[in-house]
Amino acid sequence: MTTPLGLAALALVSSMAAAPAIADGNFADMLSYSGFGTVGLARSDTEQAVWVQNIQTFGATNKNFDYRTDSKLAVQGTIAPAQWLSGTAQVLTEERYGPGMSTQFEWAFVKVKPLPDLSVRAGRMELPTFLISDTRNVGYANLWLRAPDEVYGQPIFDVYNGYDVTYQHDVGPYPVSFNVLAGTSVSETALAPGVQRRIIGHKLLGYNATLDLNGITIRVSRITTDRTHEEYGITYPALSWSFDSVGVIYDRRNIVLQSEFIERRTSNPSINVNGMYLLGGYHLGKWTPYVMYSRGETLGGGNGTVPFASMHVVTGGARLDAFRNVDFKVQIEHAAAYQGGTPFENQSATFGNVGNVFSFVVDFVF
Amino acid sequence: MTRLHQMFVALALGIGSTLAAAAEVVVIVNPTNTTTSMTVDQVQEIYLGKTTTLPAGGYASAVDLANGSPTRDAFYQKATGKSSAQVKAVWTRLLFSGRNTPPKALGTSAEVKKFVASNPNGIGYIEKSAADSSVKVVLTLP
Numbered sequence: 192m193t194t195p196l197g198l199a200a201l202a203l204v205s206s207m208a209a210a211p212a213i214a215d216g217n218f219a220d221m222l223s224y225s226g227f228g229t230v231g232l233a234r235s236d237t238e239q240a241v242w243v244q245n246i247q248t249f250g251a252t253n254k255n256f257d258y259r260t261d262s263k264l265a266v267q268g269t270i271a272p273a274q275w276l277s278g279t280a281q282v283l284t285e286e287r288y289g290p291g292m293s294t295q296f297e298w299a300f301v302k303v304k305p306l307p308d309l310s311v312r313a314g315r316m317e318l319p320t321f322l323i324s325d326t327r328n329v330g331y332a333n334l335w336l337r338a339p340d341e342v343y344g345q346p347i348f349d350v351y352n353g354y355d356v357t358y359q360h361d362v363g364p365y366p367v368s369f370n371v372l373a374g375t376s377v378s379e380t381a382l383a384p385g386v387q388r389r390i391i392g393h394k395l396l397g398y399n400a401t402l403d404l405n406g407i408t409i410r411v412s413r414i415t416t417d418r419t420h421e422e423y424g425i426t427y428p429a430l431s432w433s434f435d436s437v438g439v440i441y442d443r444r445n446i447v448l449q450s451e452f453i454e455r456r457t458s459n460p461s462i463n464v465n466g467m468y469l470l471g472g473y474h475l476g477k478w479t480p481y482v483m484y485s486r487g488e489t490l491g492g493g494n495g496t497v498p499f500a501s502m503h504v505v506t507g508g509a510r511l512d513a514f515r516n517v518d519f520k521v522q523i524e525h526a527a528a529y530q531g532g533t534p535f536e537n538q539s540a541t542f543g544n545v546g547n548v549f550s551f552v553v554d555f556v557f
Numbered sequence: 558m559t560r561l562h563q564m565f566v567a568l569a570l571g572i573g574s575t576l577a578a579a580a581e582v583v584v585i586v587n588p589t590n591t592t593t594s595m596t597v598d599q600v601q602e603i604y605l606g607k608t609t610t611l612p613a614g615g616y617a618s619a620v621d622l623a624n625g626s627p628t629r630d631a632f633y634q635k636a637t638g639k640s641s642a643q644v645k646a647v648w649t650r651l652l653f654s655g656r657n658t659p660p661k662a663l664g665t666s667a668e669v670k671k672f673v674a675s676n677p678n679g680i681g682y683i684e685k686s687a688a689d690s691s692v693k694v695v696l697t698l699p
Binding site: 223225227265267269271274279281298300302307308312316317325326328329331332333359361364366403405443444474477512515516518556 | 596598602607608609610614615616624625638640641642643645646649650652653654655656658
């Protein structure tokens with residue numbers, strides 16, 4: 192588990208040591224850093240439940256402006272002693288599970304390019320489960336204010352330790368990329384105050400392929416793992432999990448359309464999940480208004496094939512590119528929750544299962 | 558009178574920047590590069606980070622003009638159909654996914670020309686009027 196990470200650290204240190212011998216330029220030229228962040232506020236129109244995203248602990252009601260849901264800050268550094276060798280690390284502070292915001296190494300990997308079309312990475316990397324897995328935290332890179340939880344809240348893991356190989360090539364005039372990965376992953380969530388569930392993914396394997404048809408991007412991916420978890424000192428038997436995603440982005444002239452369908456399947460059918468969203472936006476100068484429909488369902492019946500419960504969200508918002516490197520976004524979403532659950536937690540007995548959430552963010556890159 | 562003067566200056570600046578944005582931009586490579594011409598799609602692939610190689614093979618050492626340069630804005634509008642904010646969002650995605658790093662930005666067309674002239678895998682863009690025999694023009698964006 193720590194082997195790829197250790198290897199990445201070792202490779203990074205040795206590449207830094209070897210750097211002056213490889214590169215003509217000076218050390219400062221090899222080193223680059225950049226960062227991104229978001230400052231946001233969210234508020235709902237109900238006090239009968241708390242609107243919560245993903246594995247976060249805190250969320251919004253009509254009594255508070257919640258700043259933790261969307262606010263985050265990251266710094267990324269890359270050292271590239273040669274065009275075929277680089278090391279990248281990213282540190283991210285955000286609300287995960289637990290009482291406050293926490294900081295952790297999101298990624299730390301070494302990349303080797305033996306051929307211009309081929310790259311091999313080792314270390315801690317994002318798990319490419321979704322169309323936008325690798326930049327879902329980078330508000331500035333995305334049209335939406337935040338990734339829809341009905342799809343992006345269902346992953347097996349966000350990051351993994353291991354290796355991947357990417358081959359990029361043009362088929363005719365169209366760039367194609369194919370990626371395979373192998374590794375392991377560990378994550379933690381809170382079961383109760385002070386009690387954690389430790390989730391372990393053994394034999395994590397995956398592939399994804401992306402085709403770029405001059406403004407239309409099509410991506411398919413599959414991740415599989417043997418997943419087990421530990422809680423209250425008990426280790427549960429591993430279940431086999433798979434996660435499939437098909438996504439499309441249309442980005443031509445002033446129109447942006449993006450859609451994705453996901454399926455999570457496990458050897459325990461009661462936790463199978465489907466999710467989808469459809470996003471559409473239109474560039475009007477510095478403004479880009481957008482609308483989105485997203486939906487998630489758990490498949491409890493019929494041996495894990497028949498919808499058991501569903502939730503859906505209708506979202507409207509706008510992005511304003513007011514300054515260089517800074518955008519502003521507002522978003523209003525109307526959410527119909529799973530009965531007694533996501534995204535409205537701690538529901539009172541009289542909660543009608545429906546709520547509206549207003550959000551405002553400032554995204555920046557540096 | 559003062560107001561009229563201000564309006565005149567504003568108008569003159571407006572026309573000036575429109576002319577600069579409308580000026581022809583050329584894509585240049587090193588004279589030793591075997592590629593004789595490139596398509597808009599090939600240039601777009603490099604400047605939107607979809608490929609890291611030149612059509613003739615080898616890593617592309619692409620350079621940009623600095624943020625805010627009218628020639629830069631004109632180049633991206635003509636080559637990719639995207640505004641500077643849209644291009645910035647594309648590169649933000651590539652940079653923070655660890656897939657690619659944006660072209661290095663140089664301050665003037667003279668610096669871009671010097672970089673391309675001295676780097677066998679160099680590629681850049683400048684105003685057509687700034688091109689000379691130290692570099693090879695592979696695409697003209699009218």
